[in-house]
Amino acid sequence: MDRKDAKTTSRTLLTLFLAMILLLIVAFSLTACSIFTGFIKGQMGLDSSGKEGGDSSDGSGSLVVDPADGSGEDEDPGITHNDPIVDLEESDIVTINADSLIYDKASRDNMTINATHEGKDYYQILGMGLINDGEQKRVDVLSHARGYSRVMLDGEYLSTLSAGNYYIYYCVADTSGNIYNEPFRIQITDSEAVPTDVKIDYDVDFPNTYVTFHCDCGGKHTVSFDGFSKETAEGATRALVTGVAIDKGISHTAVVTCVSTSRSSQVTKAAPPSDAISGGYLNNYYRYLGHIADRYVEDDKEAADLFEYLAYQGDDTDMQVFVSAEIREKLNDISAYLTMIRTMINVPWSLSYGCSTTGSSRVVTFSVQNADSGAVISTGYEEAIPYAYDPAISHYEAADPVDKTRQLAIDSKKVVTVRNVAELLAVVEAGYCPDPVDEALSIYNKARDFCYTYLNGDMTDAEKLHVIYDYLAGEIDYDYCALNLFRLIAKISEMSFDDAKDALDDAIYDAEYTTVDDPQYHSKVLSASMIARITEAKNAATDTGDLVAKLKNYLQRLAAFSAEGVFNDGTAVCEGISYAFMLLARIEGIECYQITGYATQDGWVEHAWNKVRLDGVWYCIDATWGNIFMNGRKYVTHRYFMVDDGVFNNDHIETVGDIGAAVENLAIGNLEYYKSVETATGRSLYVKNDADVNAAVAYFYALGSHYVEVMVDDAYHPTAETFGNAYKKAASSSRYSIVYSNEGKMFIAYLE
Numbered sequence: 190m191d192r193k194d195a196k197t198t199s200r201t202l203l204t205l206f207l208a209m210i211l212l213l214i215v216a217f218s219l220t221a222c223s224i225f226t227g228f229i230k231g232q233m234g235l236d237s238s239g240k241e242g243g244d245s246s247d248g249s250g251s252l253v254v255d256p257a258d259g260s261g262e263d264e265d266p267g268i269t270h271n272d273p274i275v276d277l278e279e280s281d282i283v284t285i286n287a288d289s290l291i292y293d294k295a296s297r298d299n300m301t302i303n304a305t306h307e308g309k310d311y312y313q314i315l316g317m318g319l320i321n322d323g324e325q326k327r328v329d330v331l332s333h334a335r336g337y338s339r340v341m342l343d344g345e346y347l348s349t350l351s352a353g354n355y356y357i358y359y360c361v362a363d364t365s366g367n368i369y370n371e372p373f374r375i376q377i378t379d380s381e382a383v384p385t386d387v388k389i390d391y392d393v394d395f396p397n398t399y400v401t402f403h404c405d406c407g408g409k410h411t412v413s414f415d416g417f418s419k420e421t422a423e424g425a426t427r428a429l430v431t432g433v434a435i436d437k438g439i440s441h442t443a444v445v446t447c448v449s450t451s452r453s454s455q456v457t458k459a460a461p462p463s464d465a466i467s468g469g470y471l472n473n474y475y476r477y478l479g480h481i482a483d484r485y486v487e488d489d490k491e492a493a494d495l496f497e498y499l500a501y502q503g504d505d506t507d508m509q510v511f512v513s514a515e516i517r518e519k520l521n522d523i524s525a526y527l528t529m530i531r532t533m534i535n536v537p538w539s540l541s542y543g544c545s546t547t548g549s550s551r552v553v554t555f556s557v558q559n560a561d562s563g564a565v566i567s568t569g570y571e572e573a574i575p576y577a578y579d580p581a582i583s584h585y586e587a588a589d590p591v592d593k594t595r596q597l598a599i600d601s602k603k604v605v606t607v608r609n610v611a612e613l614l615a616v617v618e619a620g621y622c623p624d625p626v627d628e629a630l631s632i633y634n635k636a637r638d639f640c641y642t643y644l645n646g647d648m649t650d651a652e653k654l655h656v657i658y659d660y661l662a663g664e665i666d667y668d669y670c671a672l673n674l675f676r677l678i679a680k681i682s683e684m685s686f687d688d689a690k691d692a693l694d695d696a697i698y699d700a701e702y703t704t705v706d707d708p709q710y711h712s713k714v715l716s717a718s719m720i721a722r723i724t725e726a727k728n729a730a731t732d733t734g735d736l737v738a739k740l741k742n743y744l745q746r747l748a749a750f751s752a753e754g755v756f757n758d759g760t761a762v763c764e765g766i767s768y769a770f771m772l773l774a775r776i777e778g779i780e781c782y783q784i785t786g787y788a789t790q791d792g793w794v795e796h797a798w799n800k801v802r803l804d805g806v807w808y809c810i811d812a813t814w815g816n817i818f819m820n821g822r823k824y825v826t827h828r829y830f831m832v833d834d835g836v837f838n839n840d841h842i843e844t845v846g847d848i849g850a851a852v853e854n855l856a857i858g859n860l861e862y863y864k865s866v867e868t869a870t871g872r873s874l875y876v877k878n879d880a881d882v883n884a885a886v887a888y889f890y891a892l893g894s895h896y897v898e899v900m901v902d903d904a905y906h907p908t909a910e911t912f913g914n915a916y917k918k919a920a921s922s923s924r925y926s927i928v929y930s931n932e933g934k935m936f937i938a939y940l941e
Contacts, residue, residue, distance in 0.1 A: 290374065290375045290376065291375070291376045291377075291378060292342075292344075292347050292375055292376070292377050292378070293378055293379065293380050294347065294348040294350075294352070294377060294378065294379040294405060295379055295380045295381040296344065297344045297345060297348045298344045299342065299343060299344040300342040300344060300347060300375070301342075302342065347377065350377050351377070351403070351405060352377050352378055352379055352382070352404075352405035352406065352407040353376070353377060353407065354374055354375075354376050354377075355374065355375055355376075355377060377405075378405070378406070378407065379405035379406060380450070381450060381452075382404050382405040382406035382447055382449070382450050382452065383404070383447065383450070383452040383453075383454060384402045384403070384404040384410065384445040384446070384447055384452070384453065384454040385402065385403050385404065385454060386401070386402055386403045387400065387401070387402045387443060387445050387454045387455070387456040388400070388401045388402070388456065388488075389414070389441055389443050389456060389458040390427070391435075391437055391483060392480060392481070392482035392483060392491060392494075393427075393480050393481075394479075394480055394481055395434070395474055395481040395483070396431075396432065396433055396434035396435075397429055397431065397432050398414070398429075398430055398431045398435055399427045399428060399429055399430065400412050400414055400427065400428050400430050400443045400445065401426060401427040402426060402427070402445045402454070403426060404426075404445070404447055406447050406448075406449045406450060407423070407424055408423050408424070408447070408448055408449045409421055409422070409423050409425075409448040409449075410425070410428075410445055410446060410447055410448060411445070411446045411448060412428040412430065412443065412444070412445050412446075413443065413444045413446075414430035414431070414441065414442075414443045415441055415442065415443075417430060417431070420448070430443070437461070437471045437483075437485075438460055438461065438466050438471065439460050440457055440458060440459050440460045441457070441458050442455065442456070442457045442458075443455070443456055443457075443458075461485060461511075462511075462551070464511070464551075464552075465485055465511040465551070468511060468552065470483065470484040470485045470510060470511035471483050471484075471485050475495075475498055475508070476605075476606060477494060477495075477497065477498040477501075478494075478497075478605065478615065478616060478619055478621070479603055479605045479616075479619070479621050480494075482494060482495070484508065484509070484510040484511060485510070485511050485512075485513075486510045486511070486512045486513065486516060486555075487512075487513045487516075488513065488515070488516070489516070489529070489530065489533065490533070492512075492516060492530055492555070493530055493533035493534050495508065495510065495555055496530060496534050496542055496555060496557065497534050497535065497536060499555065499556070499557040500534070500536045500540050500557050501536070501608065501609065501611055501612040501615065502557070502608065503608055503609045503611075503612075505556075505557065505558050506556070506557055507543075507554050507555060507556035507557070508554070508555055508556075509552060509553070509554050510552075510553060510554075510555060511551055511552055511553075512551050512553055513551075514551065517546075517549070517551045517553070520544060520546055520553060523544050523546070526544070527542050527543070527544060530542065535615075537611070537764075538611075538745050539741065539745065540557055540558070541557070541558040542555075542556070542557060542558075543555070543556040543557070543558060544556070565610065565628070565746055565747070565748045565751065565753045566718075566743070566746050566747055566748060567718070567747075567748050567754075567757070567758050568668055568670045568671050568674075568716050568718065568719060568747055568748070568749055568758075568760070569670070569716035569717055569718040569719065570666070570668045570669065570670040570671070570716055570749070570758075570760050571716075572666035572760065574818055574821065574822060574823050575822055575823065576663050576664060576666075576816075576822065576823045577820075577822040577823060577824055577896070578663065578664075579824070579825075579894050579896055580892070581889055581892040581893070581894035581896070582659075582824065582825050582894065582896060582898060583659045583660075583663050583825055584652075584655050584656055584659045585643045585656040585659055585660050586643070587642050587643060588641070588642055588643070588645065591638075591641050591642050592641060592645070593638075593641045595641065595645065595646055597637065597640060597776055597777065597778075598776065598777050598778025598779075599617070599622050599775060599776045599777075599778065600622060601622075602620060602621050602622035603621050603622060604621070604622045604623075604624050605621040605622065605623060605624065606623075606624045606626075607623045607624065607625045607626070607629050608626065608629070609627070609628065609629050610628055610629045610632050610751055610752060610753055611751065612629070613625050613629040613632065613633060613752075613772075614751070614752060614768050614771070614772060617771070617772055617775045617776075618771055618775065618781075618782060618783065620775075620780075628753070632752050632753060632756050632757070633772075635756040635757075636752070636756060636769070636772050636773055636776055637776060639660075639756075639773060640773060640776050640777060643656050643660065644656060644657075644777060650777070650778075650779050650803050651803060651831070651860065653774075653777050653779065654774065654779065654801060654803075654810070654830075654831065655830070655831075657770055657773045657774060657812075658770070658810060658812050658815060658827075658830050658831075659815075659825050661755070661766055661769060661770055661812040661815070662812045662813075662815025662816045662825045662826075663815075663816060663823065663824075663825045664759065665755050665759055665760065665761060665766060665769075665812075666759060666760040667760070667761075667762065667813065668747075668749035668754060668758075668760040668761055668762050668765075669714075670714065670715055670716045670719055670749075671744070671747050671749035671750065671754075671761075671762050672762055673696075673714070673715055674715060674719055674723075674740070674744055674747075675744060675762075677692070677693070677696055677715075677740075678737060678740050678741060678744060680692060681693065681733065681736070681737065682733070682737050684733060685733065686730075686732050686733045686736070689733050689736055689737075690727050690736070693723055693727050694727075696715060696723075697715070697720050697723060697724065699714070700714040700715040700716075700719075700720060701720065722740075722743050723740065726739035726740050726743065748761070748765070749761045749762045749764075749765050750762060750764045750765055751764070751765050751768055752765060752768045752769045752772055753765070755768075755769035756769065762813075763796050763797045763798070763813040764783075764797045766797075766812050766813045767783045767784070767797040767798055767799050767811075767812070767813070768783055768797075770783075770799045770810065770812055771783050771799055774799075774801055779801055779802075779803070780801065780802040781799055781800070781801045781802075782799065782800050783797055783798075783799060784797065784798050784799060784800050784809075784843055785797050785843075785844050786798075786841060786842050786843040786844040787841070787842045787844075788814075788840055788841050788842075789840045790840075793842070796813075796841065797813075798810060798811035798812075798813065798814075798829075798837075798841065799811070799812070800856055801831075803858065806857060806858035807855060807856040807857065807858060808831040808832065808833070808856050808858040808859070808860065809829070809831075809832055809833065809834060809836070809837045809841075809856045810829065810830055810831060811829035811837075811841070812829075814828070814829045815827070815828075815829055815830065817930060817937055819896075819928045819929070819930065819937065819938075819939045820928045820939040824896050824898075824937070824939075826898055826935065826937060827862040827863070827898065828900075828935055830860065830862055831858065831859070831860030831862065832856070832858075832859050832860065833856045833857055833858060833859045834855060834856040834857070835859075836859070837856070861875075862874075863875040863898075863899060863900035864900075866888075868881075868884040868885045868887070868888035869884040869887070869888070872884040872885075874888075874898065874899045874900060875899070875900045875902065876899045876900070876901055876902065876905065876907065876936075877902040877904070877905050878905060879907070879911060879914075879915075881899075882899070882907055882911050882912060882915045883914075883915045883918060883919075885897060885899050885915070886912060886915035886916050886918075886919050886940070887915070887918070887919040890916070890919040890920060891919075895939055895940050895941050896937075896938075896939055897912060897936075897937065897938045897939075897940060898935070898937050899935070899936050899937075900934050900935055901934050901935070901936050902934075903934070907936060909927055909929055909931075909938070912927060912929065912936070912938050912940060913925045913927055913940065916940040925940055925941065926940070926941055927939065927940045
């Protein structure tokens with residue numbers, strides 16, 4: 190390795206190290222996004238004229254040139270490890286050479302894999318491991334050379350994984366410091382599989398009774414229940430054993446036998462105590478996320494489900510239940526038990542969980558406090574910069590008339606009752622059709638109206654996603670007021686009470702009395718309604734902790750953090766935008782999840798985006814980062830539309846453990862938007878030379894658009910003059926003015 194290579198390598202590794210350190214010290218407690226909607230990884234700093242100062246070199250700036258210048262039944266909805274397999278063994282980046290990419294857990298042997306880097310001069314393996322938990326430490330690099338490597342996956346670790354198909358992340362760097370993330374698939378099996386975790390489950394869908402289990406064979410099983418027997422479908426992990434009410438007051442026995450290994454496991458559910466029966470706990474039900482459960486809580490999973498149900502109730506609430514002897518023993522240390530249960534609960538806001546007991550009684554009360562279900566509140570934010578709708582770049586148009594007879598894909602899903610918007614989003618993301626009431630019904634109908642208005646049955650799923658992305662990126666304003674309040678709360682959290690109140694007074698003064706002739710001044714203020722709430726909290730608080738709690742209480746009820754902000758106010762932060770994207774995609778039958786994690790712009794901050802799956806392949810989408818400010822207006826960009834994790838990993842990091850961070854959700858698809866738009870024969874918006882730029886500018890000009898958005902090849906380095914010259918040719922003019930941004934591989938310009 191020469192000195193230049195070594196320097197590049199050191200810089201790359203240092204950057205990765207610092208990124209991880211920054212990620213670990215992020216201390217915010219609420220999901221929010223400080224990535225301004227009008228920027229893409231870098232501010233443009235527009236002046237009052239709408240043009241940024243700067244020269245014509247690479248970067249961002251404005252330029253005026255004179256002529257003289259030149260220039261199923263047994264399966265739950267959702268994802269599983271047995272999703273459709275995508276053939277990833279061969280690629281144009283890395284070829285994995287192995288006798289077999291099937292690993293038998295029974296062996297516990299290490300798995301050695303050879304790789305060749307076809308046509309690429311890779312010299313550094315930065316990591317390799319499963320996507321969902323970042324287990325790079327489980328991988329040993331046995332040897333590597335330019336264009337070749339040999340690595341070993343730890344057998345003890347692989348043997349802990351459930352049977353199924355897994356994507357492995359092979360991360361390498363080239364001699365220029367570029368990082369490539371190449372996935373390949375291994376299949377994990379177990380030739381000695383034994384069914385485990387066998388359970389007789391009354392709490393799935395009364396009066397149905399299921400037998401659930403886990404087995405690493407991935408095949409068929411025979412399930413018997415009180416003498417009744419049936420064979421499951423291949424890969425199924427539960428079996429419906431009766432569709433009529435059974436006597437839950439007596440004991441029942443189930444046996445699960447693995448067809449491929451002939452091994453079996455048995456479980457007997459003992460009759461519950463008489464006071465559980467006499468108290469009515471076995472026949473008193475609640476409905477949550479598609480299942481009907483009684484109030485006899487037998488294990489930690491049922492307890493977590495109950496807490497989630499209470500959390501989505503919408504206000505402070507509790508429920509008296511009867512618990513198993515095992516749970517009652519754990520409740521001798523209520524604090525420790527609730528700490529453990531919190532790790533099992535997926536609720537996207539801060540709550541307090543409680544549990545009360547009396548003596549040794551197994552009748553206990555689960556409760557949720559600080560749910561703060563008051564009506565969702567608008568921030569009162571008003572966007573200062575208009576959106577420049579342009580059919581050349583904004584791929585949506587309202588239908589006239591709107592056809593509301595079209596059957597929407599979500600209507601074929603299992604119907605689940607929802608009580609509020611938060612539960613509406615949870616139900617839809619889980620793969621069900623909601624039956625909403627009140628405000629949830631209003632938001633759901635507005636989302637359906639969007640689909641009727643802008644989407645139709647003749648569109649492909651990719652085209653539908655394009656419409657949703659362009660609409661949210663263009664028409665929905667980023668709620669800077671919500672962002673500013675989030676930052677203000679974080680700022681005062683470590684202050685003394687007096688200093689915190691002074692900081693709030695300063696923020697209020699700045700918002701009310703400071704005047705700036707700047708089209709982006711709204712990014713610096715709090716709305717009038719926010720000022721009133723802040724003042725009320727400041728006057729009522731007794732100390733800093735109480736003040737912060739009151740402000741957080743208000744913050745988490747803001748519409749900007751949910752779909753209400755998008756559909757009621759037309760303004761939201763990343764969380765609300767990504768929720769809206771998920772809701773619209775799911776209504777159209779497209780599997781989509783909201784992803785949470787961190788993004789970087791002058792430091793790592795909390796952020797939310799989406800992943801979608803088309804034809805078995807996952808893609809990343811970030812509509813919040815889908816626009817840019819230029820020429821005093823907002824425009825859509827497509828850098829973060831339908832791309833792979835290799836693109837997103839430059840500035841996005843998923844939170845490990847989220848649904849989107851699961852192994853099978855590794856985004857390996859890239860729509861290559863810029864390469865897909867043909868500007869002339871053999872040319873696209875992916876530009877490699879001046880002729881490509883000429884064709885791209887002429888393409889937009891012919892469509893009546895002065896906005897130009899292209900992706901630039903690594904080996905090509907156009908300048909503002911390059912685009913200016915192309916515009917002069919297209920417009921048959923000797924003069925042009927240009928506002929532009931040359932950020933990363935994108936060159937975005939407004940020419941006239």
